[in-house]
Amino acid sequence: MTPIEKPLVYLVLGAASSDRRAIVLDLINSGLADEDSAAVLVSADEVPDARDEQMPGLTRWTWQENAIVAEAPVDATHLFFISDGRRNPIDQIEALKPWLEQHGCELGRIICVVHCQLAAANPPLLAWFDACIHFSDVVLLNHREGVENKWMSDFQGRYKHQFMPCLFEFVKDGHVKNAAIVLDPVARRIAHLFDDEPNWIITGGDDEDEAEGDEEVQAAPEEDPYLARHTGGRRIKEIPDIAKFVPTGE
Numbered sequence: 596m597t598p599i600e601k602p603l604v605y606l607v608l609g610a611a612s613s614d615r616r617a618i619v620l621d622l623i624n625s626g627l628a629d630e631d632s633a634a635v636l637v638s639a640d641e642v643p644d645a646r647d648e649q650m651p652g653l654t655r656w657t658w659q660e661n662a663i664v665a666e667a668p669v670d671a672t673h674l675f676f677i678s679d680g681r682r683n684p685i686d687q688i689e690a691l692k693p694w695l696e697q698h699g700c701e702l703g704r705i706i707c708v709v710h711c712q713l714a715a716a717n718p719p720l721l722a723w724f725d726a727c728i729h730f731s732d733v734v735l736l737n738h739r740e741g742v743e744n745k746w747m748s749d750f751q752g753r754y755k756h757q758f759m760p761c762l763f764e765f766v767k768d769g770h771v772k773n774a775a776i777v778l779d780p781v782a783r784r785i786a787h788l789f790d791d792e793p794n795w796i797i798t799g800g801d802d803e804d805e806a807e808g809d810e811e812v813q814a815a816p817e818e819d820p821y822l823a824r825h826t827g828g829r830r831i832k833e834i835p836d837i838a839k840f841v842p843t844g845e
Contacts, residue, residue: 601701602667603780604674606691608727609708610720611680611841613737616646617769618708619675623651626774627673634668638679658682663690667698673778674700681838684727685821685830692788702789703780707731708766711739715746717840721753726821726834728754728761732783737766759785786819 605622609615616637623633634652647653656665658679668674678687688705695702707727714720728734734754739747751763760783764771771777782790823831 601699602671602674603703604676604691604695604700605703605778606688606705607675607677607708608684608688608705608731609678609680610710610713610723610837611641612713613680613708613710614769615677615680615708616644616650618735618737618766618771619677620646620649621770622774622778623673623675624774625770626778631672632670633673633675634671635675635677636665636668637677638682640679640681641677658687658690661686661690663687663694665694667700673703681841683834683837684723684730685834688730688788689822695789703778704732704782705730705784706733706735706777707761708735708737709750711736711742711747711750713738713840714750715742719835720837720840723835723837726832728759729821730784730786730788731761732781733762733764733777735764735766735771735777739765761785786821787817788819788822 607615607619616635619635623635627633632651634654635650636654636656637647637650639655639657652668652671654665654668656663656676658664676691678684691702694700707724707730709724714724736747736751754761754763762776762783764773764777820832821830821834825831
């Protein structure tokens, strides 16, 4: 195998108990090519799961001083980074960017797994899922059993009405319909935290006679509303504490 210059990292968001590990296994088995090599990183605070033995290159990452501590698995082309399902996802998303740069990795996509039963039973969690979906390229709707069709329609419609570009897909028995589409690394998220291209603006004259004085300058990046903080460090846009809503276990 030729050396991997920039492994693709797929951040998998979602509350604990969302069965993210089953979905990751499906994506690996159904969405990767024969020449691809996968590895999975799971939070050290996530309880052990029977599927862990099936995870290729499984390693545990830790959260220390608001930073992700983990070594990138060697020779993997695709890394599946499963977030801590009881910790603030925005903190983890923000910390992922320097981790990617440190280890020479590239973001493939951010995938949000929605535990529909949990979300439907706890309306305050809508703000939590809003935050996750703001950063996500793909939203996978899981645990839909017993959830009313109207709720499912309203939940998806909420984001369609906001013209959110992310892709919505259903999960059935731990499987997605087309894993390759889910893993396609084309960005579909509204957030720009991981964008590489600078924002250029044109300065100079307004007419042709003054055009020679025009120049391109890099505009100051617009701060993401979910990343903005008060002077004291507290988030301006706060979200519910997911740990208060989820049961023990993944």
